[in-house]
Amino acid sequence: MSAPLYATQQYPIQQYQIQQYTKAECIFIKQQLADYRRRLGSNSGLYLQSKTSFDKHCQHPVRKTVRLSQPSSNRIAKAEFVAKENHVASAFLPAKDTDLAGQRTEPPSPFTLMFKPLLIMLLLAFLGSLALAYFKKKLPQIKGRIGENLVIKGLEKHLERDEYTIINDVTLPLEDGGTTQVDHVVVSRFGIFIIETKNMSGRIFGNEKQAKWTQTIHCSKHQFQNPLRQNYKHTKTLSDLLGLPHELFHSVVVFTRNAELKTKLPDNVGHLDEMVSYIKAFNEEIINYKLKIKVVKHVGVVKLKQGRKTDKQHVDYLNEKHSGSLHS
Numbered sequence: 001m002s003a004p005l006y007a008t009q010q011y012p013i014q015q016y017q018i019q020q021y022t023k024a025e026c027i028f029i030k031q032q033l034a035d036y037r038r039r040l041g042s043n044s045g046l047y048l049q050s051k052t053s054f055d056k057h058c059q060h061p062v063r064k065t066v067r068l069s070q071p072s073s074n075r076i077a078k079a080e081f082v083a084k085e086n087h088v089a090s091a092f093l094p095a096k097d098t099d100l101a102g103q104r105t106e107p108p109s110p111f112t113l114m115f116k117p118l119l120i121m122l123l124l125a126f127l128g129s130l131a132l133a134y135f136k137k138k139l140p141q142i143k144g145r146i147g148e149n150l151v152i153k154g155l156e157k158h159l160e161r162d163e164y165t166i167i168n169d170v171t172l173p174l175e176d177g178g179t180t181q182v183d184h185v186v187v188s189r190f191g192i193f194i195i196e197t198k199n200m201s202g203r204i205f206g207n208e209k210q211a212k213w214t215q216t217i218h219c220s221k222h223q224f225q226n227p228l229r230q231n232y233k234h235t236k237t238l239s240d241l242l243g244l245p246h247e248l249f250h251s252v253v254v255f256t257r258n259a260e261l262k263t264k265l266p267d268n269v270g271h272l273d274e275m276v277s278y279i280k281a282f283n284e285e286i287i288n289y290k291l292k293i294k295v296v297k298h299v300g301v302v303k304l305k306q307g308r309k310t311d312k313q314h315v316d317y318l319n320e321k322h323s324g325s326l327h328s
Contacts, residue, residue, distance in 0.1 A: 201258035
Protein backbone atom coordinates (compact mmCIF):
# COMPACT_ATOMS: atom_id res chain seq x y z
CA MET A 1 0.00 0.00 0.00
CA SER A 2 3.04 2.29 0.32
CA ALA A 3 3.57 2.57 -3.43
CA PRO A 4 0.36 4.53 -4.20
CA LEU A 5 1.02 6.86 -1.30
CA TYR A 6 4.50 7.60 -2.68
CA ALA A 7 3.01 8.29 -6.15
CA THR A 8 0.47 10.80 -4.88
CA GLN A 9 3.11 12.74 -2.97
CA GLN A 10 5.58 12.90 -5.90
CA TYR A 11 3.68 15.55 -8.01
CA PRO A 12 3.64 18.34 -5.38
CA ILE A 13 7.36 17.79 -4.80
CA GLN A 14 8.05 18.17 -8.57
CA GLN A 15 5.76 21.21 -8.78
CA TYR A 16 7.52 22.88 -5.91
CA GLN A 17 10.91 22.25 -7.54
CA ILE A 18 10.00 24.31 -10.71
CA GLN A 19 11.77 27.65 -10.57
CA GLN A 20 9.44 30.50 -9.66
CA TYR A 21 9.88 34.11 -10.82
CA THR A 22 9.65 37.15 -8.61
CA LYS A 23 6.48 39.15 -8.31
CA ALA A 24 7.93 41.93 -10.45
CA GLU A 25 8.89 39.49 -13.18
CA CYS A 26 5.43 37.92 -13.16
CA ILE A 27 3.79 41.33 -13.36
CA PHE A 28 5.98 42.16 -16.35
CA ILE A 29 5.06 38.87 -18.07
CA LYS A 30 1.38 39.51 -17.36
CA GLN A 31 1.62 42.92 -18.98
CA GLN A 32 3.44 41.33 -21.91
CA LEU A 33 0.64 38.77 -22.25
CA ALA A 34 -1.97 41.53 -22.41
CA ASP A 35 0.09 43.40 -24.99
CA TYR A 36 0.56 40.28 -27.18
CA ARG A 37 -3.14 39.43 -26.93
CA ARG A 38 -4.12 42.94 -27.99
CA ARG A 39 -1.68 43.24 -30.90
CA LEU A 40 -1.13 39.66 -32.09
CA GLY A 41 -4.04 37.66 -30.75
CA SER A 42 -4.29 34.81 -28.30
CA ASN A 43 -3.19 32.23 -30.91
CA SER A 44 0.13 33.88 -31.72
CA GLY A 45 3.39 32.10 -30.93
CA LEU A 46 4.71 34.85 -28.68
CA TYR A 47 1.49 34.93 -26.67
CA LEU A 48 1.41 31.14 -26.22
CA GLN A 49 5.10 30.99 -25.18
CA SER A 50 4.62 33.79 -22.64
CA LYS A 51 1.42 32.16 -21.35
CA THR A 52 3.26 28.85 -20.83
CA SER A 53 6.08 30.66 -19.04
CA PHE A 54 3.61 32.51 -16.80
CA ASP A 55 1.66 29.38 -15.91
CA LYS A 56 4.85 27.48 -15.09
CA HIS A 57 6.92 30.06 -13.24
CA CYS A 58 4.36 32.37 -11.64
CA GLN A 59 2.26 29.93 -9.57
CA HIS A 60 4.11 30.90 -6.36
CA PRO A 61 6.06 34.12 -7.05
CA VAL A 62 9.01 34.49 -4.73
CA ARG A 63 10.06 37.61 -2.91
CA LYS A 64 12.84 39.64 -4.46
CA THR A 65 16.09 39.24 -2.56
CA VAL A 66 19.26 41.25 -2.91
CA ARG A 67 22.11 39.07 -4.03
CA LEU A 68 25.67 40.28 -4.16
CA SER A 69 26.85 37.30 -6.11
CA GLN A 70 26.80 37.15 -9.88
CA PRO A 71 23.59 35.76 -11.45
CA SER A 72 23.67 32.16 -12.52
CA SER A 73 24.53 31.26 -16.09
CA ASN A 74 21.02 29.83 -16.59
CA ARG A 75 19.45 33.16 -15.58
CA ILE A 76 21.78 35.08 -17.90
CA ALA A 77 20.98 32.75 -20.76
CA LYS A 78 17.25 33.14 -20.10
CA ALA A 79 17.55 36.92 -19.97
CA GLU A 80 19.45 36.90 -23.26
CA PHE A 81 16.75 34.68 -24.78
CA VAL A 82 13.97 37.02 -23.60
CA ALA A 83 15.88 40.03 -24.96
CA LYS A 84 16.37 38.38 -28.33
CA GLU A 85 12.72 37.31 -28.34
CA ASN A 86 11.57 40.86 -27.71
CA HIS A 87 13.97 42.21 -30.33
CA VAL A 88 12.67 39.80 -32.97
CA ALA A 89 9.07 40.55 -32.03
CA SER A 90 9.64 44.29 -32.26
CA ALA A 91 10.80 43.93 -35.88
CA PHE A 92 7.33 42.69 -36.85
CA LEU A 93 5.25 44.90 -34.58
CA PRO A 94 4.34 48.56 -35.04
CA ALA A 95 6.69 50.84 -33.15
CA LYS A 96 5.42 52.51 -30.04
CA ASP A 97 5.08 56.27 -29.99
CA THR A 98 8.22 57.12 -28.05
CA ASP A 99 10.64 60.01 -28.25
CA LEU A 100 14.42 59.88 -28.05
CA ALA A 101 14.32 59.64 -24.25
CA GLY A 102 12.20 56.49 -24.41
CA GLN A 103 9.11 58.20 -23.00
CA ARG A 104 5.72 57.79 -24.61
CA THR A 105 4.76 60.71 -26.84
CA GLU A 106 1.32 62.17 -27.43
CA PRO A 107 -0.62 60.74 -30.41
CA PRO A 108 -0.97 63.07 -33.46
CA SER A 109 -3.85 65.48 -33.33
CA PRO A 110 -6.89 65.12 -35.64
CA PHE A 111 -5.77 68.29 -37.41
CA THR A 112 -2.41 66.68 -38.25
CA LEU A 113 -4.11 63.50 -39.48
CA MET A 114 -6.36 65.55 -41.77
CA PHE A 115 -3.68 67.98 -42.94
CA LYS A 116 -1.20 65.34 -44.14
CA PRO A 117 -3.52 63.72 -46.76
CA LEU A 118 -4.66 67.19 -47.81
CA LEU A 119 -1.06 68.27 -48.32
CA ILE A 120 -0.38 65.17 -50.46
CA MET A 121 -3.50 65.88 -52.56
CA LEU A 122 -2.46 69.49 -53.09
CA LEU A 123 1.03 68.38 -54.12
CA LEU A 124 -0.38 65.86 -56.61
CA ALA A 125 -2.75 68.48 -58.01
CA PHE A 126 0.14 70.92 -58.45
CA LEU A 127 2.27 68.34 -60.25
CA GLY A 128 -0.70 67.40 -62.42
CA SER A 129 -1.29 71.03 -63.40
CA LEU A 130 2.38 71.38 -64.36
CA ALA A 131 2.19 68.25 -66.53
CA LEU A 132 -1.03 69.51 -68.16
CA ALA A 133 0.49 72.92 -68.89
CA TYR A 134 3.56 71.27 -70.44
CA PHE A 135 1.36 68.99 -72.56
CA LYS A 136 -0.73 71.94 -73.80
CA LYS A 137 2.44 73.80 -74.70
CA LYS A 138 3.77 70.84 -76.68
CA LEU A 139 0.42 69.83 -78.22
CA PRO A 140 0.74 71.91 -81.43
CA GLN A 141 4.18 70.45 -82.09
CA ILE A 142 2.95 66.91 -81.37
CA LYS A 143 -0.03 67.31 -83.70
CA GLY A 144 2.24 68.81 -86.35
CA ARG A 145 4.60 65.83 -86.18
CA ILE A 146 1.72 63.38 -86.45
CA GLY A 147 0.35 65.17 -89.53
CA GLU A 148 3.78 65.32 -91.16
CA ASN A 149 4.29 61.58 -90.65
CA LEU A 150 0.94 60.83 -92.27
CA VAL A 151 1.88 62.95 -95.30
CA ILE A 152 5.33 61.32 -95.51
CA LYS A 153 3.76 57.86 -95.71
CA GLY A 154 1.30 59.03 -98.36
CA LEU A 155 3.98 60.69 -100.49
CA GLU A 156 6.28 57.67 -100.27
CA LYS A 157 3.42 55.37 -101.21
CA HIS A 158 2.12 57.29 -104.24
CA LEU A 159 5.20 59.05 -105.69
CA GLU A 160 7.70 56.91 -107.59
CA ARG A 161 11.16 56.91 -105.99
CA ASP A 162 13.05 57.06 -109.26
CA GLU A 163 11.11 60.16 -110.30
CA TYR A 164 10.53 62.04 -107.03
CA THR A 165 13.04 62.63 -104.21
CA ILE A 166 11.38 63.48 -100.88
CA ILE A 167 13.25 65.50 -98.23
CA ASN A 168 11.44 65.99 -94.90
CA ASP A 169 11.73 68.51 -92.08
CA VAL A 170 13.96 71.12 -93.70
CA THR A 171 14.86 74.08 -91.46
CA LEU A 172 16.32 77.01 -93.41
CA PRO A 173 18.19 80.08 -92.14
CA LEU A 174 16.76 83.57 -92.78
CA GLU A 175 18.57 86.84 -93.41
CA ASP A 176 17.35 88.34 -90.12
CA GLY A 177 19.01 85.54 -88.14
CA GLY A 178 15.83 83.53 -87.70
CA THR A 179 14.70 80.28 -89.26
CA THR A 180 11.81 78.92 -91.30
CA GLN A 181 10.72 75.30 -91.33
CA VAL A 182 9.61 73.45 -94.48
CA ASP A 183 7.67 70.24 -93.84
CA HIS A 184 8.47 68.48 -97.13
CA VAL A 185 10.51 69.20 -100.26
CA VAL A 186 9.82 67.02 -103.32
CA VAL A 187 12.42 67.35 -106.08
CA SER A 188 11.55 66.07 -109.57
CA ARG A 189 12.18 66.79 -113.25
CA PHE A 190 8.85 68.61 -113.27
CA GLY A 191 9.72 71.11 -110.56
CA ILE A 192 10.45 71.48 -106.87
CA PHE A 193 7.34 71.07 -104.73
CA ILE A 194 7.29 72.75 -101.31
CA ILE A 195 4.64 71.13 -99.12
CA GLU A 196 3.11 72.66 -96.00
CA THR A 197 1.17 70.17 -93.81
CA LYS A 198 -1.79 71.22 -91.67
CA ASN A 199 -2.97 68.61 -89.18
CA MET A 200 -6.20 70.36 -88.22
CA SER A 201 -9.75 69.27 -87.45
CA GLY A 202 -13.09 71.02 -87.77
CA ARG A 203 -14.30 73.27 -90.57
CA ILE A 204 -11.83 75.47 -92.43
CA PHE A 205 -12.81 78.79 -94.03
CA GLY A 206 -10.55 81.00 -96.15
CA ASN A 207 -9.45 82.09 -99.60
CA GLU A 208 -6.24 82.86 -101.40
CA LYS A 209 -6.23 86.59 -100.58
CA GLN A 210 -7.17 86.52 -96.91
CA ALA A 211 -4.32 87.04 -94.42
CA LYS A 212 -6.05 84.83 -91.82
CA TRP A 213 -8.10 81.69 -92.24
CA THR A 214 -10.63 80.40 -89.68
CA GLN A 215 -10.94 77.04 -88.01
CA THR A 216 -14.33 76.26 -86.43
CA ILE A 217 -14.81 73.40 -83.97
CA HIS A 218 -18.37 73.24 -82.62
CA CYS A 219 -18.98 76.78 -81.38
CA SER A 220 -15.35 77.87 -80.97
CA LYS A 221 -13.39 79.70 -83.66
CA HIS A 222 -9.65 80.04 -84.11
CA GLN A 223 -7.77 82.08 -86.70
CA PHE A 224 -4.47 80.98 -88.21
CA GLN A 225 -2.10 82.37 -90.80
CA ASN A 226 -3.00 81.86 -94.47
CA PRO A 227 -0.88 78.75 -95.30
CA LEU A 228 -0.43 79.91 -98.91
CA ARG A 229 1.30 83.08 -97.71
CA GLN A 230 3.22 81.01 -95.19
CA ASN A 231 4.41 78.62 -97.88
CA TYR A 232 5.31 81.43 -100.28
CA LYS A 233 7.98 82.43 -97.78
CA HIS A 234 9.30 78.87 -97.84
CA THR A 235 9.53 78.75 -101.65
CA LYS A 236 11.17 82.19 -101.81
CA THR A 237 13.74 81.34 -99.11
CA LEU A 238 14.77 78.06 -100.73
CA SER A 239 14.89 79.73 -104.16
CA ASP A 240 17.30 82.36 -102.82
CA LEU A 241 19.47 79.83 -100.95
CA LEU A 242 19.78 77.52 -103.97
CA GLY A 243 20.17 80.36 -106.45
CA LEU A 244 17.38 79.03 -108.67
CA PRO A 245 14.49 80.88 -110.38
CA HIS A 246 11.33 81.03 -108.27
CA GLU A 247 9.36 79.70 -111.25
CA LEU A 248 10.84 76.23 -110.64
CA PHE A 249 9.10 76.01 -107.25
CA HIS A 250 5.48 74.94 -106.67
CA SER A 251 3.62 75.61 -103.41
CA VAL A 252 1.37 72.82 -102.05
CA VAL A 253 -0.75 72.88 -98.87
CA VAL A 254 -2.01 69.54 -97.50
CA PHE A 255 -4.76 69.29 -94.87
CA THR A 256 -5.26 65.98 -93.04
CA ARG A 257 -8.57 64.14 -93.31
CA ASN A 258 -9.94 65.61 -90.04
CA ALA A 259 -10.24 69.02 -91.71
CA GLU A 260 -13.40 69.87 -93.61
CA LEU A 261 -12.63 72.51 -96.26
CA LYS A 262 -15.79 74.61 -96.51
CA THR A 263 -14.81 77.31 -99.05
CA LYS A 264 -13.53 77.14 -102.60
CA LEU A 265 -9.75 76.99 -102.48
CA PRO A 266 -7.00 77.04 -105.14
CA ASP A 267 -6.02 73.75 -106.80
CA ASN A 268 -2.81 73.54 -104.75
CA VAL A 269 -4.74 73.32 -101.44
CA GLY A 270 -6.54 70.15 -100.38
CA HIS A 271 -6.31 66.72 -98.81
CA LEU A 272 -3.39 64.35 -99.40
CA ASP A 273 -4.87 62.28 -102.24
CA GLU A 274 -5.90 65.43 -104.08
CA MET A 275 -2.45 66.98 -103.68
CA VAL A 276 -0.71 63.82 -104.92
CA SER A 277 -2.83 64.09 -108.06
CA TYR A 278 -1.96 67.80 -108.27
CA ILE A 279 1.79 67.03 -108.15
CA LYS A 280 1.51 64.27 -110.74
CA ALA A 281 -0.36 66.61 -113.08
CA PHE A 282 2.96 68.39 -113.77
CA ASN A 283 4.53 66.37 -116.57
CA GLU A 284 6.67 68.88 -118.44
CA GLU A 285 10.37 68.52 -117.74
CA ILE A 286 11.90 71.80 -116.52
CA ILE A 287 14.84 70.33 -114.56
CA ASN A 288 17.25 67.86 -116.14
CA TYR A 289 18.61 64.86 -114.29
CA LYS A 290 21.98 66.45 -113.41
CA LEU A 291 20.35 69.58 -112.01
CA LYS A 292 17.93 67.45 -110.01
CA ILE A 293 20.86 65.65 -108.33
CA LYS A 294 22.57 68.99 -107.59
CA VAL A 295 19.37 70.42 -106.07
CA VAL A 296 18.93 67.42 -103.73
CA LYS A 297 22.57 67.67 -102.66
CA HIS A 298 22.47 71.44 -102.16
CA VAL A 299 19.29 71.27 -100.06
CA GLY A 300 21.23 69.03 -97.69
CA VAL A 301 23.97 71.67 -97.53
CA VAL A 302 21.84 74.79 -96.92
CA LYS A 303 19.43 73.28 -94.37
CA LEU A 304 20.28 73.40 -90.68
CA LYS A 305 21.20 70.21 -88.86
CA GLN A 306 18.17 68.39 -87.49
CA GLY A 307 17.90 68.15 -83.71
CA ARG A 308 16.47 69.72 -80.58
CA LYS A 309 18.75 72.71 -80.78
CA THR A 310 17.55 73.62 -84.28
CA ASP A 311 13.90 73.07 -83.31
CA LYS A 312 14.31 75.25 -80.21
CA GLN A 313 15.91 78.04 -82.24
CA HIS A 314 13.00 77.93 -84.68
CA VAL A 315 10.35 77.98 -81.93
CA ASP A 316 12.10 80.81 -80.09
CA TYR A 317 12.26 82.83 -83.31
CA LEU A 318 8.55 82.28 -83.98
CA ASN A 319 7.59 83.17 -80.42
CA GLU A 320 9.53 86.42 -80.64
CA LYS A 321 8.17 87.32 -84.05
CA HIS A 322 4.54 86.37 -83.56
CA SER A 323 4.22 87.12 -79.83
CA GLY A 324 3.68 83.55 -78.75
CA SER A 325 1.67 82.22 -81.72
CA LEU A 326 3.26 79.29 -83.52
CA HIS A 327 3.56 79.61 -87.27
CA SER A 328 6.12 77.80 -89.41
